[in-house]
Amino acid sequence: MEFSFMYKEGGAHPDEQKGFTDSKPIVEASVPKIMVYPIAMHIGAPADPIVEVGDQVKVGQMVAKEGGFVSAHVYSSVSGEVVAIEKRPQAGGGEVDSVIVKNDYAYTRAEPIVKPGHSSEMTNKKIIDTIRKAGIVGMGGATFPAAVKLAPPEEAKIDTIILNGAECEPYSTSDHRVMFEYTDEVIKGIDIVSQLYPDLKNIYIGIEDNKKDVKKALEKATADNKKVTVQTLKAMYPQGSEKNLIKSLTGREVQPGELPADVHVILLNVSSARAVYHACELGEPLLERVISVSGTPIRNPQNLKVRIGTPIESVIDDCEGFSEIPGKVLSGGPMMGRAVGDLSVPISKGMTAVSVLTRQEAQIDEPEDCIMCAECLHVCPVSLQPILISEAFERGDIEKAEKLGAMDCIECGNCSFICPSKIPLLDNIRGAKAAIQAKQEG
Amino acid sequence: MDNSIDMKKAQNKLQVGPSPHIRTRRTTKSIMIEMLIALVPPMIAAVYFFGWGVFIQLVVASGVAVLSEYVFQKMTHRKVTISDCSALVTGTLLGLSFPVTVPLWVVTVTSIFAIVVVKQWNAGLGNGGIGRNYLNPAVTARVCAKIFFTPFFTDWILPTGFLGGPYGGVDAVSSSTPLEFIGHGAQSVSNQVPALRELFLGANLGGNIGETSKLAILVGMLYLIFRRIISPKIPLLFIGSTVLVMCFWGSFDLEFMLTHALTGTLFFGATYMATDYSSGALTPGGKTVFAIGGGVLTALLRIVFDYPGGLGIAIIIMNICAPFIDQKLMPRIYGHKKRPEVKFDRQSPNQL
Ligand code: SF4
Ligand code: SF4
Numbered sequence: 001m002e003f004s005f006m007y008k009e010g011g012a013h014p015d016e017q018k019g020f021t022d023s024k025p026i027v028e029a030s031v032p033k034i035m036v037y038p039i040a041m042h043i044g045a046p047a048d049p050i051v052e053v054g055d056q057v058k059v060g061q062m063v064a065k066e067g068g069f070v071s072a073h074v075y076s077s078v079s080g081e082v083v084a085i086e087k088r089p090q091a092g093g094g095e096v097d098s099v100i101v102k103n104d105y106a107y108t109r110a111e112p113i114v115k116p117g118h119s120s121e122m123t124n125k126k127i128i129d130t131i132r133k134a135g136i137v138g139m140g141g142a143t144f145p146a147a148v149k150l151a152p153p154e155e156a157k158i159d160t161i162i163l164n165g166a167e168c169e170p171y172s173t174s175d176h177r178v179m180f181e182y183t184d185e186v187i188k189g190i191d192i193v194s195q196l197y198p199d200l201k202n203i204y205i206g207i208e209d210n211k212k213d214v215k216k217a218l219e220k221a222t223a224d225n226k227k228v229t230v231q232t233l234k235a236m237y238p239q240g241s242e243k244n245l246i247k248s249l250t251g252r253e254v255q256p257g258e259l260p261a262d263v264h265v266i267l268l269n270v271s272s273a274r275a276v277y278h279a280c281e282l283g284e285p286l287l288e289r290v291i292s293v294s295g296t297p298i299r300n301p302q303n304l305k306v307r308i309g310t311p312i313e314s315v316i317d318d319c320e321g322f323s324e325i326p327g328k329v330l331s332g333g334p335m336m337g338r339a340v341g342d343l344s345v346p347i348s349k350g351m352t353a354v355s356v357l358t359r360q361e362a363q364i365d366e367p368e369d370c371i372m373c374a375e376c377l378h379v380c381p382v383s384l385q386p387i388l389i390s391e392a393f394e395r396g397d398i399e400k401a402e403k404l405g406a407m408d409c410i411e412c413g414n415c416s417f418i419c420p421s422k423i424p425l426l427d428n429i430r431g432a433k434a435a436i437q438a439k440q441e442g
Numbered sequence: 443m444d445n446s447i448d449m450k451k452a453q454n455k456l457q458v459g460p461s462p463h464i465r466t467r468r469t470t471k472s473i474m475i476e477m478l479i480a481l482v483p484p485m486i487a488a489v490y491f492f493g494w495g496v497f498i499q500l501v502v503a504s505g506v507a508v509l510s511e512y513v514f515q516k517m518t519h520r521k522v523t524i525s526d527c528s529a530l531v532t533g534t535l536l537g538l539s540f541p542v543t544v545p546l547w548v549v550t551v552t553s554i555f556a557i558v559v560v561k562q563w564n565a566g567l568g569n570g571g572i573g574r575n576y577l578n579p580a581v582t583a584r585v586c587a588k589i590f591f592t593p594f595f596t597d598w599i600l601p602t603g604f605l606g607g608p609y610g611g612v613d614a615v616s617s618s619t620p621l622e623f624i625g626h627g628a629q630s631v632s633n634q635v636p637a638l639r640e641l642f643l644g645a646n647l648g649g650n651i652g653e654t655s656k657l658a659i660l661v662g663m664l665y666l667i668f669r670r671i672i673s674p675k676i677p678l679l680f681i682g683s684t685v686l687v688m689c690f691w692g693s694f695d696l697e698f699m700l701t702h703a704l705t706g707t708l709f710f711g712a713t714y715m716a717t718d719y720s721s722g723a724l725t726p727g728g729k730t731v732f733a734i735g736g737g738v739l740t741a742l743l744r745i746v747f748d749y750p751g752g753l754g755i756a757i758i759i760m761n762i763c764a765p766f767i768d769q770k771l772m773p774r775i776y777g778h779k780k781r782p783e784v785k786f787d788r789q790s791p792n793q794l
Contacts, residue, residue: 014464093458170464243776255777313449322447328457339458343449357464362457364465368526371470371573372719372788377726382776385725388786403784405775413462420468421573427460 011236012379012414014335016210017170020294020301026177028305029318035309036088036346037063037074037099042137043144044070049099055082058110060285063099066132072145072349073135077287077307080104091331091345092338098346101309112283119188119280124196127280134279135286135349140164140175140240140269141332143350146276150193152261158197159264160250163190163273165207165214166233166240169333171294171355175270177303178290179207179214182274183221189273192280193266194227203228204249208235237335238412242267244381256408271352286349293319295356297326306347312354313343327362330355335413368421376415376425382408386415390428398439401432409433470572474527476671480662481534481714487644487655492542496651500537502546506553507533514558520571528572532556535580535714538652539707540587548591556583574788577761578721581711585754638697641704653710663713672717676733680712683737691745708740711753721761724788727771728764735767736760 040046045068051057057076064074080103087095113133114126122130132147152158163186167175179186194200203225207214209232222228233239233248242260245267246252252263260267271289278284287308294301299320306315312329316322330337331351340354347354376386384405392400406429415425488496511529515522524530536553556579564570565577640646644655653659666672685703692698702708716722716736723732736756743752769786 012466014466247776253777258777316449321449322452325447325452325455328459328463330463334464335462337461337463339456339461339463341456341458343453343456359455359457362463364459365469368470369523369572369574371473371528372722372724373473374719374724374726374729377724377773383773384775385772387724400784404782405778408775408777411461417462417464418466420466420470420473422465422469426462430460 011234011239011381012418014170014237014417016235017294018173018176020171020173020298021292021303022173022176024173024177024301024303026181026290026303026305029307029310029315031078031103031105031307032310032314033103034083034311035076035078035080035101035103035307036311036344037076037101037309038088038090038096038346038348039064039067039074039098040096041074041143041308041348041350042072043142044068044072044148046097047071047074049085049097051082051085051099053082053084056080057082057101058108060110060112060287062285063101066135066145070145070148072137072147073133073285074099075135075285075287075308076101077309078103079106079108089342089345091340091348091351093341113279113285114283116281116283119192119277120195122192122195122280127192127196130280131276133285134275136272136275136279137286137349138269139271139275139289139350139352141336141350141352142242142269143348146272149261150196150266152259152266156261157199157264158261158266159199159201160266161190161194161197161200161203162245162249162265162267163203163205164240164242164245164267164269165205165211165218166245167352168208168235168237168240169335169337169353169355170237171292172333172353173292173294174290174303174352176211176214177292178270178274179211180217183217185274185277186270187218187221188281189275189277190228190268191225192276193268193273197266199264201227202250205230206233206240206245206249207231208233208239210235237414238381238410241381241410241412243410289347289349289351291315291347291351292353293356294353295326296358296361297322297324297356299323308347308349310347311344312340312347315347315354316343316356322356324358326356327359328357330357334361335417336411365422367423370419370421370423373420375418375420379414379418381412381414382410384409384415386425386429387423389432390423390425393428393432393435398432398435401429402436406432406436470526470528473671474531476666476669477531477714478527478534480665480671481531481538481652483658483661484538484652484655484710485534487658488538488651491644491647491654492651495542499540499542499544499546499549499651500534503537503549503553504530504533506550507536507557510554510557511562514562518562523572526572529557529561532561532579535652536583538710539580539584539650541649542651548587551591552583552587555586556580559583573720575720576765578715578718578757580718581715581721581754581757581761585751585758588751588754638700638704641701650707650710653707656704656709659709659713663709666713666717672713673729676717676722676729677712679730679733680716680737680740681708683734684708684741685737687738687741687745691741702741702744706744707751707753711740711757712737716757716760721757721764723764723768723771725768725771725773727773728768731767731771732760732764735763 047064049064051063058079063076083102084100088098090096128151136146137143218230292303329340389401389404389406409429507529560579560582561575562570564575642656647654667674688702689699723729739756740753772781
C-alpha cells in the first residue's frame with residue numbers, strides 16, 4: 001500500500017458505488033409517448049421556441065433556436081406532434097418553458113445538418129458552425145455551449161486538449177462505458193476538434209487509475225497519434241473537476257477569473273467529443289446521450305442510451321423500477337448532482353447519470369460543534385479553509401469570507417461530505433458567495 | 443411486477459436539498475471511540491505491568507472527567523455534550539498519565555481541572571468547549587499536577603505484575619525514572635539506564651502507567667494513522683525532531699539518541715496529545731511546524747533545564763503558538779499568487 005493512499009490531501013474518497021453498472025454494456029432506452037424539451041438545457045440565454053402547438057416535427061428538427069451568442073439550439077429527438085409549450089419542472093427545483101412532443105413512433109428523419117462524411121475537409125469556421133448548429137454543450141454537467149468554448153480568441157494559442165474521462169462522482173459510469181464502447185467515435189471527435197488549433201502540441205486523455213479496460217482500448221485506438229497521451233490519474237474526488245485536471249496533467253493553474261483557454265487548454269467531455277463526431281461526420285444534431293441509472297433502490301441498474309427529452313420515470317421503468325421507496329433521486333451524482341423532486345423531469349443534455357439514494361443514504365444528521373479536525377481543509381481541492389469561511393459567514397463577516405477565498409470554491413461538496421460534525425459547510429459558503437456577489441453588484 | 447413500488451408513491455416521498463447529498467459515516471463520537479480503541483494497547487500494558495489497581499485509577503479519571511463536564515454544562519445552561527465521548531478520552535489520557543502510586547484525589551482534581559478550566563472555560567481566553575480550547579486539557583492538567591502535587595507521586599514503582607501494585611499488599615520497589623539519568627545536560631547514557639529493549643517493551647520499567655510500553659503506544663499510533671484519525675506527520679515529525687536534536691547533542695551516539703526516543707512521555711505525548719485537534723494547528727503547513735517545533739522544544743527542555751517533563755511544557759508552548767503559526771501558513775489558494783491575508787481566529791460563531 002502506498003503511504004499517500006492513507007493520507008492524501010486535496011481529495012476525498014466517498015464510496016465509489018460504480019460496481020452497479022461499470023461492467024454493463026450500454027443498452028437502448030425505450031422511448032415514451034410524451035417527450036419534454038426544456039428550452040434551457042445549457043448555461044446562457046434560453047433558446048426561443050420556433051414551433052407551435054399542433055406542428056408536426058421530425059427526428060432532428062429544431063424546436064427552439066438559440067437565444068443569443070452563448071446559447072444552444074434544441075432539437076426534437078422523436079417525430080410527432082407538438083402538443084404543448086408550457087412550464088415543466090426541472091431538476092433542482094423550479095420550472096422552465098418546455099416544448100412537449102407526442103411521439104408518433106414513425107421516427108421520420110429531418111435533413112442532416114451538414115452533408116455526412118466530409119468532416120476532414122471542413123474549415124475551422126465550418127466545424128465551429130456545425131457544432132453550434134448541432135446544439136452541443138458541455139455534456140459532463142457544465143452545459144456551457146461547445147461552439148463558444150471551442151473557439152477562444154486566436155491569442156489563446158491552445159496547445160493542449162484535455163479529454164476529461166475522470167468520472168469521479170460515485171455511481172456514474174456513463175463516460176466509462178462511452179469511452180469503452182464508442183472508443184472510435186470519441187477519438188474521431190477529438191481529431192475533428194484538434195484540427196482547430198494550429199499550435200496544438202498535446203492531447204491528454206485523463207482517466208482514473210481504476211479504469212484499466214478503458215486505458216487499453218484508448219491506447220489501442222490512439223496508437224498512431226503521437227500527440228495523444230492516455231494519462232491515468234488517482235481515483236479520488238473531485239479528480240474530474242476542470243481545475244484539478246488541468247493542474248494534474250499540465251501543472252498549470254487557472255487564475256481566478258480566468259478560463260482554461262487562458263492557460264492554453266481546452267477541456268472536452270467524453271460525450272461531447274462523441275457528439276462532435278456525430279455532428280460533423282454524420283450530420284446529426286445532439287439528440288441522445290448515455291446515462292447511468294444506478295443506486296441501491298434501483299432494481300436493475302443500467303447504462304442507457306437515451307433520447308434527450310425522455311422523462312426520468314421512463315428510464316427508471318427501463319431499469320425495472322424501484323425495489324424500495326427512495327430517499328433522493330439525483331440528476332448527476334451524489335456530490336454535485338441536483339435533487340429531482342418530480343420524476344417527469346426529462347433527461348437533458350448535461351445529465352450524466354440518474355443516481356438514486358436510499359432514505360438512509362440520503363439521511364443528513366443535525367450539525368454538532370466543529371472539533372477542528374481539519375479534514376475539511378485536507379479535502380478541499382482548491383486549498384480553502386472551509387470551516388473558517390463558514391464561520392465568518394455565520395458571524396456575518398462577509399469581507400472576511402471573501403478574503404478567505406469563498407469565491408474560489410468550486411462547490412465540489414467535499415468539505416460538507418467529510419465533516420464528522422456534519423456542519424453544512426458548502427451551504428454556508430454558497431451563502432457567503434451570494435452575499436459577496438450582492439455586495440459587488442451594490 | 444407484483445412487488446414493485448408505485449412511481450407516484452415514490453415521487454411523493456422524494457427529498458430535495460442542496461448538494462452534496464451524502465455524508466461520511468464518521469462522526470465526532472466515532473472519532474472519539476476510535477481514540478479510545480487506540481488507547482486500549484497502553485491500557486492492557488498498564489494492567490499487565492502495574493496490576494489491576496490501574497482500573498480504579500482509569501475509572502476515577504474518566505468518570506470524574508465526564509461527570510465534571512456534565513455538571514459544568516448543566517450549571518452554565520449549555521448543551522450537555524458528554525455523549526460525544528471527548529471528555530471520556532481526556533479522562534482516560536489523564537488516567538494513564540500518572541504512576542500507579544498516585545493518590546486518587548490527585549487524579550480527581552486533575553480531571554476536573556482539565557475539563558472545567560482548560561476545556562470548557564478555555565483558561566479564560568475565550569469561548570471554550572470542544573474544538574475551541576486553545577490548550578490541550580490533558581497536557582495542561584498534568585503539567586499543573588506535576589507542579590503542584592509532585593510530592594504525592596514521585597515514587598516511580600517498578601512493575602509488580604497483575605496482582606501486585608499498591609493494592610496488592612506487596613511492597614512496591616521505588617525507582618527513579620530513566621530520564622533522570624540522561625537528562626540534566628548529560629551527553630551519553632549512564633549505565634543505570636535500562637536496556638533499549640526494556641525501554642521499548644516497558645518491561646521492568648517504572649513510570650506513568652500508560653507510557654512505559656512504547657510497543658503498546660506504537661500499536662495505538664499505527665491504528666490511528668491507518669484509520670486516518672490523525673495525520674502521520676505529527677507523531678513522526680515530533681518524535682523525529684526530538685531524536686534528531688538529541689542526535690547532534692549526543693554527537694551521533696546511537697544509543698543515547700534511541701534512549702531519548704524511548705524514555706519519558708515522548709511517544710505517548712506525540713501520539714495522543716500533540717495530535718489533539720482543537721489545540722493543535724489547523725493548516726497542513728501549521729501541523730508540520732507544530733510537530734517539529736514541539737519535538738525540538740522537548741529536546742531542548744530536556745537538555746537545558748533540569749526538567750524531564752519537557753514534553754508537556756513543549757506542547758503547551760506550541761498550543762499557544764498554534765494560531766499564530768496557522769496565521770502565517772494559511773495555504774495558498776489554487777490559482778492565487780499569495781497566501782490569504784486575513785486574521786486567523788478560531789472563535790465560535792455562536793458566541794455564548
Ligand atoms: S471537517 Fe468539520 S469538524 Fe473538521 S474542522 Fe472542518 S468543520 Fe470542523
Ligand atoms: S470549499 Fe468548496 S471547493 Fe473546497 S471542498 Fe468545500 S465545496 Fe469543495
